[in-house]
Structures are given as structure tokens and as C-alpha cells.
Amino acid sequence: MYLRQSLIAAATTMALVACGGGDSTAPADTPTATTPATSTPSPLAPDFPNLNACITNNWIMGAEQVVKGLEAVGGGVNFTGTGSQTSVFSAGGRYSGTSAFTVNFTRGGTSGTSQYTGPASGTWSVDGDRLTITRTSSSVIVTTTIGGVSTSVGSGVGSPSTVKVISCTPATLTYDQTLSSGTVVRIVLVAG
Numbered sequence: 459m460y461l462r463q464s465l466i467a468a469a470t471t472m473a474l475v476a477c478g479g480g481d482s483t484a485p486a487d488t489p490t491a492t493t494p495a496t497s498t499p500s501p502l503a504p505d506f507p508n509l510n511a512c513i514t515n516n517w518i519m520g521a522e523q524v525v526k527g528l529e530a531v532g533g534g535v536n537f538t539g540t541g542s543q544t545s546v547f548s549a550g551g552r553y554s555g556t557s558a559f560t561v562n563f564t565r566g567g568t569s570g571t572s573q574y575t576g577p578a579s580g581t582w583s584v585d586g587d588r589l590t591i592t593r594t595s596s597s598v599i600v601t602t603t604i605g606g607v608s609t610s611v612g613s614g615v616g617s618p619s620t621v622k623v624i625s626c627t628p629a630t631l632t633y634d635q636t637l638s639s640g641t642v643v644r645i646v647l648v649a650g
Contacts, residue, residue: 509584509587509589509623509626510584512626512627512628512631513547513582513584513589513623513626513631514547514548514549515547515631515649516544516545516546516547516649516650517544517545517546517547517631517647517648517649517650518542518543518544518545518647518648518649518650519542519543519544519545519645519647520539520542520648521539521540521541521542521559521560521561522539523645523646523647524539524543524559524561525537525538525539525561526643526644526645527635527637527643527645528561528563530637530639530641530643531637531639531641533565534565534566535563535564535565536563536564536565537561537562537563538561538562539559539560539561539562540559540560541558541559541560541574542558542559543555543556543557543558543559543574544556544558544650545647547582551581551582551583552579552580552581552582553579553580553581553582553591553592553593554577554578554579554580555577555578555579556576556577556578557574557575557576557577557578557598558574558575559573559574560572560573560574561574568604568605569604570602570603570604570605571602571603572600572601572602572603573600573601573602574598574599574600574613575598575599575601576596576597576598576599577596577597577598578593578595578596578597578598578613578615579593579594579595579596580592580593580594580595580615581594584623587622587623588620588621588622588623589620589621589622589623589633590618590619590620591618591619591620591621592618592619593615593616594615595615596612596613596614596615596616597612598612598613599611599612599613600612600613619635621633621634621635621636621645622634622636624644628649629648629649630646630647630648630649631646631647631649632644632645632646632647633645633647
């Protein structure tokens with residue numbers, strides 16, 4: 459039973475992170491072991507002298523990016539995923555997102571799935587290289603199935619999530635997400 463609760467808690471935490479709400483705030487340039495050792499690209503591509511203009515777009519986070527965040531949580535669990543999270547950052551600071559992905563997990567002899575489905579909405583803003591997303595409504599449902607038993611929970615709106623933008627180009631938005639554990643996960647969204 460403890461394993462089941464731990465897996466559900468990890469899945470719910472990542473639902474908040476993936477959908478733009480959650481309990482993480484990026485600290486001021488705190489390096490961690492998960493920060494890539496490569497050189498950091500310029501925050502803005504020459505085509506985008508304004509970060510607001512660059513972020514105003516439709517972005518897709520593939521399930522592999524969600525899996526990257528779950529792996530950072532660790533706990534000896536193996537993860538794979540399919541599907542995606544679509545986020546729309548509209549001019550004027552409106553945000554909407556739609557979850558449609560599944561995460562498969564295995565730990566020891568126990569395996570299961572978590573399906574994330576539904577929309578969320580709220581606001582977004584930029585301050586320097588920090589992007590903050592605040593969900594004001596969420597109908598995202600996380601259905602976790604372990605050993606043939608399914609549990610569904612709403613992901614809720616969570617607290618605002620602030621990430622450090624590493625680069626923004628017409629094709630990709632790259633940012634560092636700091637988890638509540640202090641672990642930094644680099645996430646790459648693609649234009650869609």
C-alpha cells in the first residue's frame with residue numbers, strides 16, 4: 459500500500475509541474491548535479507528581442523519531458539511515457555493547457571500507469587528570465603492504475619510555478635524547473 463501511495467504522490471506532483479502549477483520556484487542560478495554541463499545559450503534568439511513575444515506561442519511538452527522530471531524524483535522507479543501536454547501562451551498573459559499523456563511506471567514487481575487528461579487555464583508573466591504560470595482553474599484528472607485498481611484525482615490549481623528560461627527560439631522554449639526537493643530539471647518544449 460505504501461508503494462502505491464508513493465507512486466500516486468509522485469505522479470500527482472508531476473501533473474502539477476507539467477501543467478503549469480505546482481510547488482516549485484526557480485532559485486537565482488543555483489547549480490545542481492542535474493544541470494547540464496554544456497554552455498548556456500543566450501536567453502533570446504536574435505529574432506526575438508522580447509521574451510514576452512517569444513513565449514507567446516503554442517508549445518508542446520512531450521511525455522519524455524514529463525518522464526525526465528519523474529526520474530529526477532527517483533525512488534528506484536522506472537518510467538516511460540506517451541502523449542503530450544499542450545500549452546497556449548496568449549498575448550496579454552492568458553494561459554491554457556491540455557493534458558493528454560500517459561506515464562507507465564515499474565518498481566520491483568509492481569507496475570502501473572498514470573493517465574493525465576483535461577484542460578487547465580490561468581495567467582502567465584515574465585520578469586527578466588523568469589516565467590511564472592498561475593493556474594486559476596483545472597479540470598485535469600490523473601487516473602492511476604496499479605494491480606488492476608484505479609484511483610482518479612483532480613490535479614487542482616496548485617501554487618504559481620516559476621521557471622528560469624534558458625533559451626527561446628521560434629522552434630523551442632527551454633527552461634529549468636526546480637522541484638520542491640531542490641533538484642533542477644531542464645525541460646524543452648517545441649512549437650506546435
